[in-house]
Amino acid sequence: MRNRQLGVLGAVLFFVFCLYSLSRIQPGGLVPTAQQGPADSQADISISEIIADFSNQHFASTKPKLAPGGPHPIRHLIADAEREFEAVKARQSRTLRDAVAEYRRRYGLPPPPHFDKWWSFAKSRNVQLVDEFDTIHELLTPFWGLKPATIRARVREVLGYGFENQLMGVQVRNGNATHIFGGFDWIQTALVSMMQSFVEYLPDMDLAFNANDEPRVVIPHDDMARLVHTARTVAMPAANAAKSLRNGFTAKPAGLNYDGRFDEVKQTRFNMFPHQAVWTHSRMSCPPDAPARILDEADQFDDISKYAVSDLGFVYNWTAMSDICLSPSLAYTYGFFDRPNAYGVIHDLVPIFSQSKISSYADILYPSPWYWADKVPYAEENDPAWPDKLDRLYWRGSTTGGFSRNGGWRRQHRQRFVQKINAPDTATILLPPPSSSSSSPSTTDPNKNNNPDTTNNNNDNANTNNNAISSPTQQQWTPHPTPRGAFKSLIDVAFSHVGQCDPGDCDAQRAFFTVRDYADQADVLRNRHVLDLDGNAFSGRFYALLRSRSLVYKWAVFREWHAAWLRPWVHFVPLSLHGGDWLEAVRFFAGAGGGGGSGSGSGSEDEGKVGEVKAEGKKSGGEKGGKREKKEGKEGKGKKVKREETEKVGRREQQQDEEAAANKREKKTDGDDGLGRKEAERLAMQGREWAQKALRNEDLEAWFFRLLLEYGRVIDDDRENIGYAL
Numbered sequence: 001m002r003n004r005q006l007g008v009l010g011a012v013l014f015f016v017f018c019l020y021s022l023s024r025i026q027p028g029g030l031v032p033t034a035q036q037g038p039a040d041s042q043a044d045i046s047i048s049e050i051i052a053d054f055s056n057q058h059f060a061s062t063k064p065k066l067a068p069g070g071p072h073p074i075r076h077l078i079a080d081a082e083r084e085f086e087a088v089k090a091r092q093s094r095t096l097r098d099a100v101a102e103y104r105r106r107y108g109l110p111p112p113p114h115f116d117k118w119w120s121f122a123k124s125r126n127v128q129l130v131d132e133f134d135t136i137h138e139l140l141t142p143f144w145g146l147k148p149a150t151i152r153a154r155v156r157e158v159l160g161y162g163f164e165n166q167l168m169g170v171q172v173r174n175g176n177a178t179h180i181f182g183g184f185d186w187i188q189t190a191l192v193s194m195m196q197s198f199v200e201y202l203p204d205m206d207l208a209f210n211a212n213d214e215p216r217v218v219i220p221h222d223d224m225a226r227l228v229h230t231a232r233t234v235a236m237p238a239a240n241a242a243k244s245l246r247n248g249f250t251a252k253p254a255g256l257n258y259d260g261r262f263d264e265v266k267q268t269r270f271n272m273f274p275h276q277a278v279w280t281h282s283r284m285s286c287p288p289d290a291p292a293r294i295l296d297e298a299d300q301f302d303d304i305s306k307y308a309v310s311d312l313g314f315v316y317n318w319t320a321m322s323d324i325c326l327s328p329s330l331a332y333t334y335g336f337f338d339r340p341n342a343y344g345v346i347h348d349l350v351p352i353f354s355q356s357k358i359s360s361y362a363d364i365l366y367p368s369p370w371y372w373a374d375k376v377p378y379a380e381e382n383d384p385a386w387p388d389k390l391d392r393l394y395w396r397g398s399t400t401g402g403f404s405r406n407g408g409w410r411r412q413h414r415q416r417f418v419q420k421i422n423a424p425d426t427a428t429i430l431l432p433p434p435s436s437s438s439s440s441p442s443t444t445d446p447n448k449n450n451n452p453d454t455t456n457n458n459n460d461n462a463n464t465n466n467n468a469i470s471s472p473t474q475q476q477w478t479p480h481p482t483p484r485g486a487f488k489s490l491i492d493v494a495f496s497h498v499g500q501c502d503p504g505d506c507d508a509q510r511a512f513f514t515v516r517d518y519a520d521q522a523d524v525l526r527n528r529h530v531l532d533l534d535g536n537a538f539s540g541r542f543y544a545l546l547r548s549r550s551l552v553y554k555w556a557v558f559r560e561w562h563a564a565w566l567r568p569w570v571h572f573v574p575l576s577l578h579g580g581d582w583l584e585a586v587r588f589f590a591g592a593g594g595g596g597g598s599g600s601g602s603g604s605e606d607e608g609k610v611g612e613v614k615a616e617g618k619k620s621g622g623e624k625g626g627k628r629e630k631k632e633g634k635e636g637k638g639k640k641v642k643r644e645e646t647e648k649v650g651r652r653e654q655q656q657d658e659e660a661a662a663n664k665r666e667k668k669t670d671g672d673d674g675l676g677r678k679e680a681e682r683l684a685m686q687g688r689e690w691a692q693k694a695l696r697n698e699d700l701e702a703w704f705f706r707l708l709l710e711y712g713r714v715i716d717d718d719r720e721n722i723g724y725a726l
Contacts, residue, residue, distance in 0.1 A: 091131070099119055116724055137710075157350075165270050214340045215356070216346060219349055276343070312430065383525045394524060546571065
């Protein structure tokens with residue numbers, strides 16, 4: 001009887017629950033309203049709410065350094081950077097003997113075996129900077145803290161787990177690349193071809209290359225500190241103390257007696273979790289006293305004084321700006337930290353070669369096969385002369401950078417950049433002192449005062465108070481708030497594709513941003529000012545832009561191999577994380593201090609949309625992306641919109657009208673007697689000429705050759721007794 005009563009009661013409760021559930025179901029649907037995720041309702045959020053979410057995030061920070069008086073702060077930065085870089089070029093070794101002496105002076109070590117072969121290789125190919133390889137030394141120093149056999153065993157282990165570790169393995173045996181697996185066919189071909197001209201001088205080794213965009217190795221700070229301490233106090237001094245050096249590698253390293261395979265391993269140290277927040281992992285290698293390691297979020301701050309100058313925060317230290325340990329706000333403003341598109345991390349020191357990395361990661365950088373294979377080629381016929389270009393900043397690309405879920409696109413860097421630079425708000429510009437002089441002191445000539453002692457080996461212009469171009473008594477430029485819309489003719493920055501997002505988040509972004517047409521290289525290079533932004537990792541279009549006649553503006557957190565070879569304010573314009581400098585930098589170089597003027601691209605925006613810049617009612621095209629082929633949603637993916645011949649003719653006529661209007665601007669509008677406009681063209685040509693000299697395939701191969709010689713020594717059991725000596 002009691003069991004029957006319990007059964008009846010249970011049936012009644014189940015019936016009531018079913019009635020309640022049915023009452024919660026939407027008409028025509030089967031998903032309870034309470035269970036709809038934020039991503040599904042993103043498109044219903046009003047544009048004003050989204051703008052508030054973007055704009056009202058304020059992060060505490062230190063104050064930027066005080067700018068020198070006199071000329072515009074950008075002129076100081078250019079003068080300092082060029083003077084330092086000219087000194088670097090002037091001090092390069094002329095002979096092998098000089099190079100060996102310089103190597104020992106910098107690193108407290110003899111050069112690696114076959115350094116003489118590398119020197120001949122570099123000189124025969126006219127490599128410009130034969131001494132600037134500090135990046136390699138810094139990347140490999142921690143590995144001196146491990147035994148060579150341990151390093152080799154760890155490589156075998158991670159490659160032995162197979163494709164699940166998302167790596168590409170290369171075996172070098174008897175002076176040849178004998179076996180390769182993993183990765184895409186094009187990158188396998190390019191990588192082996194990059195090594196072909198020098199592989200005969202390499203020892204037998206296994207190499208593990210990252211098959212993802214995103215970096216892989218983060219070492220806890222205390223572990224890394226112990227590794228570096230052991231390297232600098234034990235292993236490296238022992239190598240430097242050797243009385244007699246053998247100019248060759250160990251012929252048959254222990255544990256490498258196999259070829260054509262990698263033995264299977266059943267366990268992996270990598271943890272795979274794409275589409276999840278990774279800031280906690282990424283910051284673990286930061287020093288305990290770094291802003292990123294502050295435990296209470298309410299107490300965190302960005303230390304912009306380490307890299308920013310003037311009230312607007314122009315970048316004077318490019319390395320510090322990309323140091324995530326100084327900028328905890330990146331946890332909420334950068335796509336990689338919010339939800340990387342792919343992520344597999346290891347917390348033990350394993351030599352993984354990656355094309356780019358975040359500052360806190362311990363991956364070994366190498367020149368990207370993407371560049372070597374010329375996946376985004378520069379075409380001279382697409383690049384007009386400077387006077388024929390439009391005077392505006394241009395960018396087209398995709399919503400790459402991270403995977404967007406639950407509204408996460410509002411915390412990702414590309415979306416924030418496009419929103420901020422197009423926002424209908426107030427920006428700050430700089431006005432000249434009342435009695436600003438147009439004269440430029442002769443000491444700003446970068447070819448003068450080339451004192452090597454003034455250089456900074458970290459590739460940054462730390463000396464922002466150089467008396468060569470100012471004195472303490474000269475007046476400061478004055479920050480002045482102004483409607484950003486007054487200069488909208490200078491900005492044409494918009495998305496051309498939405499991807500890497502859940503359906504609801506994709507819809508929300510299409511509702512918020514105006515998604516423009518696909519653009520080819522000709523569309524991009526008809527502009528004097530072109531923007532390059534990080535995506536999932538480094539931007540693969542950077543070198544093509546540098547080779548052009550346009551001035552390149554660079555916003556990047558990911559670091560690449562060329563840090564010592566490409567200099568901000570010499571070869572490109574660096575842009576800060578927070579954006580106070582963005583508009584003023586373009587305004588200065590465009591000479592648009594008088595306002596928006598009658599330049600190209602002016603016109604009303606679509607109501608409620610961000611990124612729409614009209615030109616007589618017709619959308620202009622977007623940039624061909626050119627990012628790596630391996631993922632959907634990257635730039636360059638998708639079907640190009642076909643244009644009828646009549647539309648092409650009309651567009652060309654429209655471009656001619658825009659160019660005529662843009663070039664009618666007053667020459668003296670930047671408050672600095674038009675010098676900004678002149679500097680823009682000069683820097684664009686300077687960056688172009690340097691790219692033609694220092695970013696050739698021969699340069700990438702010389703850097704890679706040097707890297708693998710250094711790595712070959714680190715993993716050699718007899719590393720304390722091998723090296724090159726005259």
